Amino acid sequence: MEKVIQIALLGAGTVGSGVVKVLEMNRRQITERVGAPIQLKTVLVRTLGKARPELASYQVTDKIEDILNDEEIDVVVELMGGIHPAREYMLRAMEAGKSVVTANKDVVAQFGKDMFDMAERQDVDFLFEASVGGGIPIITPLKQCLTANKVTEIMGIVNGTTNYMLTKMTECGSDYNTVLKEAQEKGYAEANPSADVDGLDAARKAAILASLAFNTRVELKDVSVEGITKITPADIDYAKNLGYVIKLLAVGKDSPEHGVDVRVHPVFLPEDHPLASVNGVFNAIFVRGNAIGEAMFYGQGAGSLPTASAVVSDIIDVSRDILHHTFGRVRCTCYEKKKLCPLKETESSYYVRLLVDDKPGVLGFVATAFGDAGVSLKSVIQTQRNIIEHAEIVAITHMVRHEQMEQALDVLNGLPVVDEIRSVIRVEKERG
């Protein structure tokens, strides 16, 4: 008799219901590509009472045991989110000999190693393509298509909410609070937007990407994080005039001198950089490797069907492994313990915006202060933006260590002519 791959879903929210839909609408193609039908058998929900017409053809339960103890179920697809109880359920599913597919960045970023270890011990799959970049294929490319490379750099726009907000600020000149409200009204931002706007969501994804790209364990706590809450229309405007756009990036670098450096923060990105034209809720991940040079992966980073595209493609991958008994073909090799680069040792150039007294000689004074602190400037301009008796100075520095930059800012802060340090944003250097 022909094998049927039986699966169970944990959670039927935005992504879960997308998975149900994709399995149904593309049933024929999927069966053909796998070589066997994939059958959704059971769905775990929190509250049994809710009307769920889309689940009418499947068993619905609120007891995880109904799934873990069901020997027919080959694959458990976790789409509940959060650490508890998702983490335990996935571990228990693998203990029961089932492969696991998940979209859960929280668990992968914090407990990825436990998951990979369990998968290896139990000889099952643990796949998580949807945890970064929604539908965009990036995990499989890193594990497979780019394996010939030593990856030296990875930069991603991996949070749709903040990218939507920055795009709107750039296009309409609106301020942070206005675009946040608009994003909330459109359902792009949560009522409590902190995980997005403070950069935590992007930091989880940065940890996952860096671990895979650099073959080393990078966890959430290793990522230095800064959000977009301090970005003002004035910064957006200066960026534009200087030939840049402001994006919130997840950045990972690996070099023999500095080690592995992973962070999330806004950057000035040259407007001809491939990531610069990634707008609205779209995501993209840019990778630099020592063979491929530059590559970029672009698409919808969230949403029911796009995310389900990645989840179902993972389910298909597991199904192929089940049919061909080929578990363990591609293992995570992120077990090296590379040195992490402390934030203070990271290097960048910076955009600095200062409010200063509007009197002769201030520009020279400030430029000298930078120089004395060992920070050399690429450009410095003084403007007056409707400010009584004050002016603004905008400087772009050459590459400088973070530590040294902080010292320079301390010095500037102490200058009587400097009234306020208004913004300090990293600048991604010109390509070339």
Add this chain to the structure above:
Amino acid sequence: MEKVIQIALLGAGTVGSGVVKVLEMNRRQITERVGAPIQLKTVLVRTLGKARPELASYQVTDKIEDILNDEEIDVVVELMGGIHPAREYMLRAMEAGKSVVTANKDVVAQFGKDMFDMAERQDVDFLFEASVGGGIPIITPLKQCLTANKVTEIMGIVNGTTNYMLTKMTECGSDYNTVLKEAQEKGYAEANPSADVDGLDAARKAAILASLAFNTRVELKDVSVEGITKITPADIDYAKNLGYVIKLLAVGKDSPEHGVDVRVHPVFLPEDHPLASVNGVFNAIFVRGNAIGEAMFYGQGAGSLPTASAVVSDIIDVSRDILHHTFGRVRCTCYEKKKLCPLKETESSYYVRLLVDDKPGVLGFVATAFGDAGVSLKSVIQTQRNIIEHAEIVAITHMVRHEQMEQALDVLNGLPVVDEIRSVIRVEKERG
């Protein structure tokens, strides 16, 4: 004893020498990722006499039998190019039980099915990631990461030479012959540039992409092809003013009504389309699927190391299959026989540029002629570009069947006020 994966290269030109270099410079990572070392054993060359210092550590031969009869060799990597004798060598290698990796778009586009059939019969791998888009992962994503989707559209900038030329024409306003000469001087175009500028290279890649994306056999002969030789600075200029850029695209569409429609030709692309900012020698492939929505894969479409990145990643994939005895896990399923859409039934909107007599009423006359031929216009403008007693009319049509467009052009050609039909270029409709 630990297994060593032994490989042979056929050809050590641009890509072959890149493969040697990547295997050497990333040896440690590659061994770790595969779980066993990959050892280059033998290299086939045409002329034994040439000095080849980079091959000093390997056996060099001019006899294919030295490779085919060597039982230690697990993988044959074909990087000679062309149909003969590459095709026979690959078939014979698979007959001898060896897996094959190739970058050869000619063979895959024309004899792909023979190759896949042989691989299946012999239970070996036949991988060809580098045949489209150089280093860009696109074949594996189509076979694996996007398998949950019904792909409805694929559009690619897959020829670096022509993209470089069109980019230069757009940036500098130079004409076709000037940029061709420049591309030849820089080594981006061959002395005989026909395969690139006439669209044949792109057509091969279009056939490969469409076969994989739509699960059906599309061969080179099924692709309708038009190159960039007729593109003028005037067209580039009009495009710019109307909010478009001109790109040479490989286009594939699959719909229940029209069947599979595969072609290569220049298009007017809206300037905010993700492909519009892919400039110079970069390539990118845009995919639309019924779950993922839009996705795009971007990178270097040619060059020694980028192409070697794809070849070596395929070698790693084969090596994993060898170690885990997992051949046949992902088979090509492009065996459906879908209806092909004849060119005359394809639908597009068009940009049409006409030289007309400069007298009152001509614009109305021409617009009426379009209407009478059943072609409705989205916009029409009349200009005078330093032409004595003549003017130019530029029209953008709504969607129309190719057949009907040809009829309309016949009618226009017969109008006494129309002196010349200067350009007819398809317009990719605004994103919606």
